Amino acid sequence: MNSLIQDIATSTVYAFVELFVFALILLIGVGLITVLFMYVVDKTQTKHAIRRNYPVIGRFRYLFEELGEYFRQYFFAMDREEMPFNRSQRSWVYRAAKGVDTTTAFGSTRDIRGVGNVFFVSTPYPTLETDAVESAVVTIGPLAKTPYEAKSLFNISGMSYGAISKPAVRALSNGARMAGCWMNTGEGGLSPFHLEGGADIVFQIGTAKYGVRDEHGALSDEKLRAVAAHDQVKMFELKISQGAKPGKGGILPAAKVSKEIAEIRGIPAGESSISPNRHPEIDSIPALLDMIEHIRSVTGKPAGFKMVVGGYEWMDKLCRTIVERGIDRAPDFITIDSSDGGTGAAPPALMDYMGLPLSESLPAVANKLREYGLKERIKLIASGN
Numbered sequence: 355m356n357s358l359i360q361d362i363a364t365s366t367v368y369a370f371v372e373l374f375v376f377a378l379i380l381l382i383g384v385g386l387i388t389v390l391f392m393y394v395v396d397k398t399q400t401k402h403a404i405r406r407n408y409p410v411i412g413r414f415r416y417l418f419e420e421l422g423e424y425f426r427q428y429f430f431a432m433d434r435e436e437m438p439f440n441r442s443q444r445s446w447v448y449r450a451a452k453g454v455d456t457t458t459a460f461g462s463t464r465d466i467r468g469v470g471n472v473f474f475v476s477t478p479y480p481t482l483e484t485d486a487v488e489s490a491v492v493t494i495g496p497l498a499k500t501p502y503e504a505k506s507l508f509n510i511s512g513m514s515y516g517a518i519s520k521p522a523v524r525a526l527s528n529g530a531r532m533a534g535c536w537m538n539t540g541e542g543g544l545s546p547f548h549l550e551g552g553a554d555i556v557f558q559i560g561t562a563k564y565g566v567r568d569e570h571g572a573l574s575d576e577k578l579r580a581v582a583a584h585d586q587v588k589m590f591e592l593k594i595s596q597g598a599k600p601g602k603g604g605i606l607p608a609a610k611v612s613k614e615i616a617e618i619r620g621i622p623a624g625e626s627s628i629s630p631n632r633h634p635e636i637d638s639i640p641a642l643l644d645m646i647e648h649i650r651s652v653t654g655k656p657a658g659f660k661m662v663v664g665g666y667e668w669m670d671k672l673c674r675t676i677v678e679r680g681i682d683r684a685p686d687f688i689t690i691d692s693s694d695g696g697t698g699a700a701p702p703a704l705m706d707y708m709g710l711p712l713s714e715s716l717p718a719v720a721n722k723l724r725e726y727g728l729k730e731r732i733k734l735i736a737s738g739n
């Protein structure tokens with residue numbers, strides 16, 4: 355009986371070993387055939403030079419390139435190394451958002467010796483809770499039918515619905531209401547999600563005039579009036595240029611142009627939406643100032659423009675023309691964007707090399723406005739750093 359059990363056990367073990375060896379040979383065989391197949395495909399294809407020169411092994415390059423981003427982030431990048439936000443800043447934001455302790459020990463790890471660093475002036479007598487006061491209200495566009503009383507010095511700069519998602523627009527509009535600041539729509543038009551939170555809104559008019567365009571892509575006064583009819587919409591900002599892509603219009607790939615986004619923007623769904631490099635009807639300073647006056651008179655609300663500064667000569671000409679035309683007709687505000695400003699999509703060459711950073715342009719523009727006596731009349735708004 356015992357020897358029978360032993361025989362059965364031995365033959366079962368043999369069967370398993372055979373099965374294992376067979377599976378192993380099969381696996382190696384399939385592996386070899388796959389490698390051979392990849393080799394032939396890589397050697398004969400004409401799209402990727404790396405794969406043709408280094409068949410099979412060249413494929414790992416794409417994998418490592420993909421993974422490299424994560425490896426660098428977690429293992430190799432120093433706390434202050436990444437741009438535009440480094441690990442130190444990100445972890446501060448994560449902790450603050452979760453309401454956990456944001457304090458750190460020892461000194462700053464930021465390199466404070468570099469040129470162009472921004473510092474805030476400290477007071478010898480820090481405020482106590484009892485000294486705290488609301489920041490002074492800034493009146494923008496005192497000559498518009500409905501001037502805007504801006505309550506917050508810090509606000510949310512333009513990011514279109516489409517470039518950012520629905521939950522992001524919702525979160526920002528609710529956050530803006532809670533913080534008592536305004537939210538700029540960006541060039542993608544006004545969505546119900548911007549209004550939902552109840553915050554003040556600045557409506558941006560980009561070069562494609564999304565949300566306020568007629569069937570030919572020109573500014574529609576009727577649509578402009580309809581947007582201005584929302585109490586929440588407080589001001590209108592004409593975008594001349596943006597730090598991330600001076601001289602280039604907005605880019606929204608076809609995949610992002612859903613039916614809803616197409617309706618909000620006034621464009622066909624499922625087609626890439628490329629806005630013109632500039633407003634076709636604005637090719638001079640008087641044309642720019644006329645357009646801003648027109649927007650203010652149609653909407654009854656303050657109107658200004660946004661740009662990234664390239665050179666200062668143009669600012670001189672602009673200020674001179676404004677003074678000649680009379681400061682009542684001046685733009686109510688100018689938004690200066692920094693060359694390092696963010697975007698939803700832009701060519702890297704424009705991001706990296708065009709326009710001046712804010713640390714240089716903001717003081718220069720402020721001085722220009724002061725020089726021409728326009729500093730009080732035209733409010734300066736800044737974005738980027």
Ligand SMILES: Cc1cc2nc3c(=O)[nH]c(=O)nc-3n(C[C@H](O)[C@H](O)[C@H](O)COP(=O)(O)O)c2cc1C
Pocket residue numbers: 511512513514517518539540541542558593595596597660691692694695696697698737738739
């Ligand atoms: C996702 C995204 C979308 C943006 N869309 C717009 C836009 O539609 N219009 C615009 O003028 N600027 C746009 N910007 C640029 C910002 O308004 C702002 O000028 C820039 O990011 C620098 O300011 P910040 O420091 O407040 O981000 C966008 C930025 C990001 C990150």
